[in-house]
Amino acid sequence: MVHQKNLVEEVSGWLRTFDDGSVDRTWTGPPEVTFMAEPVPPHEEFKEGVAVRDVTIDEKSGLRVRIYLPQHEPHYTENHNKLPIIVHFHGGGFCISQADWYMYYYMYSRLARSASAIVVSVYLRLAPEHRLPAAIDDGFSALMWLRSLGQGHDSYEPWLNNYGDFNRVFLIGDSSGGNLVHHVAARAGHVDLSPVRLAGGIPVHPGFVRSVRSKSEMEQPESPFLTLDMVDRFLKLALPKGCTKDHPFTCPVGHAAPPLDGLNLPPFLLCVAETDLIRDTEMEYYEAMRKANKDVELLINPGVGHSFYLNKIAVEMDPHTAAQTTGLMEGIIEFIKKH
Numbered sequence: 001m002v003h004q005k006n007l008v009e010e011v012s013g014w015l016r017t018f019d020d021g022s023v024d025r026t027w028t029g030p031p032e033v034t035f036m037a038e039p040v041p042p043h044e045e046f047k048e049g050v051a052v053r054d055v056t057i058d059e060k061s062g063l064r065v066r067i068y069l070p071q072h073e074p075h076y077t078e079n080h081n082k083l084p085i086i087v088h089f090h091g092g093g094f095c096i097s098q099a100d101w102y103m104y105y106y107m108y109s110r111l112a113r114s115a116s117a118i119v120v121s122v123y124l125r126l127a128p129e130h131r132l133p134a135a136i137d138d139g140f141s142a143l144m145w146l147r148s149l150g151q152g153h154d155s156y157e158p159w160l161n162n163y164g165d166f167n168r169v170f171l172i173g174d175s176s177g178g179n180l181v182h183h184v185a186a187r188a189g190h191v192d193l194s195p196v197r198l199a200g201g202i203p204v205h206p207g208f209v210r211s212v213r214s215k216s217e218m219e220q221p222e223s224p225f226l227t228l229d230m231v232d233r234f235l236k237l238a239l240p241k242g243c244t245k246d247h248p249f250t251c252p253v254g255h256a257a258p259p260l261d262g263l264n265l266p267p268f269l270l271c272v273a274e275t276d277l278i279r280d281t282e283m284e285y286y287e288a289m290r291k292a293n294k295d296v297e298l299l300i301n302p303g304v305g306h307s308f309y310l311n312k313i314a315v316e317m318d319p320h321t322a323a324q325t326t327g328l329m330e331g332i333i334e335f336i337k338k339h
Contacts, residue, residue, distance in 0.1 A: 011233045014096050017128060025096055033224070036312060039098065040105040046071050050109040054100070054123075055157060057145040063138055065145075066099045068112035068119040069159045082165035084199070084336055085146065086111065088121040089139050089184075091175030091307060093207065093234030094132060099123045103310040104174075111172075115333045118164050120146070124180075127238035132249045135176075139184040143169070143193070150195040168199045170336060175226070175307055176238075178206025181268075182252050189264030199339045202332055204271040205306050206282060209235070210251045211244045214280035226277050226306035251281075253288040260292035267295040269335040271328060276306045299331040 005018040013029030027037050042052045049071045056064050072083065090097050090104055097104075099121040112119045122142045124135040148155040150166035173181040181203040188198055209217075209231060217228060239247050248257035268289065272282050289296040301308070301324040308314060309328055314321040 009233065009237070011093075011095070011237075012227055012230050014230070015234075017237070023129060033313065036101065036103040036106075036310070037097070038102050039100040040102050041100075042066065048109070049113045052105075052109070053159070058141060061141075063141055064099075064123040065142055066121040066123070067157070067159055068109055068121070069163065070112045070116055070118070072116060072163065083163050084115070084117045084168040084170060085160065085164045085166065086115070086117050086119045086170045086172055086336070087139070087142055087146070088119055089124060089135070089171070089173035089177030089180040090121065091173070091177045091205075091207075091310075092126070093230060094124075094127045094135055094176045094238035095234045096126065103312065106312050107310055111329065111332065114329055115336055117170075117336065118160060120160070124177075127234075131240055132238055133183075136180055136183045136187070136249070139171075139180045140187050143171075143184060143188055143196070143198075147193050147196045166195045167197045168336075168339070169196050170200045170202060170339070171198070172202040172204065172332070173206070174204050174310065176207040176234075178203030179208065179249060179252075182206065182265075183249065185265050185268075186258075186263045198266045200266050200335060201268045202271065202335065203268065204309075204328075204332075205273055205276055205278075206270075206285070207231075207235075207250060207278065208252065208281045208285045209245045209278055210254060210281060211246045214278070214284075216280040217277050220275050220277045220279065221305070222277065223275075223305035223308075225308075225310065228277065231278070253285055260288055260294060263292075263294075265294055267297070267335075267339055269297045269299060269332065271299045271331070272301070273304045273306055273308055274300055274302045275304060278306070297335065299328065301328055 005020045008019050009017045016024045027034055042054045051069045054066050090099055108119045124138045149160050171181045181201045185201045246254045270286050286298055304324045309325040315325050
């Protein structure tokens, strides 16, 4: 007799879990946005100034990264004109999305081109099959892989070894990926990364929340990329079993988290969207970082919501979203240039 599997949980069209432990991530929302969650295959030839390859960085675990290489002048000497390396952690509430989705390809090929930087985007393990700290471990492993490339022991990746500047490595993350920027940087602060230097961290609309709803969560409008239902359900599936949103993974300024002033962090650029549901808790993080005497800058985009820049339809149809996306990109590039 075939066992009929039963639905346990559904999250806003993005994800369904079943009682046999299986997970279905087929998008069941409006079909016109399906293309943003479609995978883009790698292409070794330059398209619109960027080439893309996928690389397995750990044969045992199967951990992979996607590398974006911008077209550039090939007259490099030892360290002259090498390109900064930006390690990217995708969003999705720790539960959905992949590094090769069109929404990330569209944004991070643009960043590689505009910033003249190599972007290394990590294929993170997803919850609930892999609850946190799995994604943090993957992000940290990617940084350790860069260190092994830089040391030249047994690892070699031609794009990074030939063109990458291991002395200028940045972390960037969207939404829940912004949480990883904080936690991977904090973990990296305990180890000798040389020849890698962590030059900066850029959490973009990080998923910092707490058990008690903030004012912005109660008052700001929900967006296609973030609803309160998504916040609650994704985090319930992603946090260690039995933990609340006050866990340090989602509340790095709470009582359970290690004090910020004891962390060895690089300079940070915190990017906030003015009408983001979780704006208030992101601003609590900013204030706590300042109080702990951390080097943290703030970039606020007015009149836009969570992950607005990943919504290609809005970026193309709405002049305000387009202008704010350009402003966000320029702010990120300026931060990279000065570090």
